[in-house]
Amino acid sequence: MPSVRVASASIATLLKACKTQFRLEQIHAQIIHKGLEQDHFLITQFICLSNALSSLPYSTAVFRRVNNPSSHLWNSLLKGHCERSSFSATVSLFIRMKREDGAADEYTYPSVVKACAGEGRVREGRAVHGSAVRCGVDGNVFVGTSLVDLYGKCREVVCARKVFDGMCERNVVSWTAMVVGYAGVGDMVGASKVFGEMPERNAVSWNVVISGFVRLGDLGNARRVFEEMPGKDVVSFTTMIDGYAKSGDMASARFLFEQAPVKDIVMWSALISGYAQNGFPNQAVKIFLEMSSRNVEPDEFIMVSLMSACSQVGCLELAEWVDSYLSNSSIDIRQPHVLAALIDMNAKCGNMERATSLFENMPKRDLISYCSMIQGLSIHGRGNQAVALFNRMLSEGLAPDEVAFTVILTACSRSELVEEGRHFFELMRHKYSMVPTPDHYACMVDLLSRSGWLEEAYELLQSMPVEPHAGAWGALLGACKLHCNVEFGELVANRLFVLEPKSAGSYVLLSDIYAAFHRWLDVSVVRNKMQERGLKKIPGISSI
């Protein structure tokens, strides 16, 4: 049938040039029209392309129509599942393959093993390993390497090493997978040793070692390896930049960013999120604008960082601009972390209407978004609504965590809701059996003392099982001034002089309290003490 062969070859040519799903479907129609649905060679090529361009159901539908599919066909469908679908779908396809007499070969296992590795399913992985041994393909480099990767990713370094040592042939990828295994469990001694023994290295091998040190927070060793590395690529730079950003060293992060010859979206993202998370929201926004001016399209990660920066600044105009920018982009705002950031930004910047409508339209409201909303209400002085929302959260059966209690106690404190604050503090300790942190105590002290319960606040501070931070004492001293209480004022100020000998604030507050009672002699004593210790009032935030 020479005409069929010609048709098959010409469709293969069409497939090589095919770049869109629409075109793929046209070619599919031709395959059916010409009666080539059983052509294994052609269908294999078709499925590979369909995996990349189209959807798995489409690949599967085409596959189903083939009688007695060849190993090549099974393998290409398995690869599609392992890249685009879940662990269970891949493994059940593998099981179906074995049941339907598909002959598994050395091309079958890497996909199945990778599916196991991707979701940390080491038990199933071991079974697949056994199956590979029974098929006699465990000596293959690709199979062996995927197994080293599997055990390494599942933190079973001893097993990974056993497979690695048993391999009769290894290449740079096999060696790198072994380094990944050691680095993954934080064993950088082991990782460095294997790295040192590698007969050849590529950029990936170097980057694995660098990121291993970075993950341990060992920026010194990471930087040393980075400097030694020949041909640093965009990943090497990004790994270092992200490491510095996460350790709070934005100066080094920025320096390497400027040094990098190529900047991709992940690198921009690392810098922007670094600035946002280390409390430099204005810098984050500035870098974002610089990125935009170079025509780099932001992705969801960058937008989340930008929204976090915006929340910190609390600027409504900026928030509105970001919100509409996001809504006009192709980014799906229904993604949980994007939506959470969007609600948080709108709530903190004062657009409670927008925040509320996003919040109420969520399919299921979670703790994070509740906290954003409560904090938004709190910032804008709507304490009673914050309390009501917190109660609604409890009635929905969500269990508050430490952060949630900090948020609600702060809300109570801002709106001077003493009874509610006491209630939540008790709830936290007794119903949820949580140990309050110094932050929680600080909120309570602030709430009680500002509402005039100076003695109770003082007793709470004294009764704390952990050391309070100076902020709590400072809040109490501020309240002593507010309520003109000399007795507690002296007590608290003397504690603060010990806790924070270098801070002028407490001296100033105490002298203000004396001044309110016209005790000018005491005023001058405090001022002199302050001068003796070389402290100056900072102009601008002085005695007002």
Next chain:
DNA sequence: CTAGGGTTAG
């Protein structure tokens, strides 16, 4: 007869 597989950064 032709073809298919493994490692790194937010």
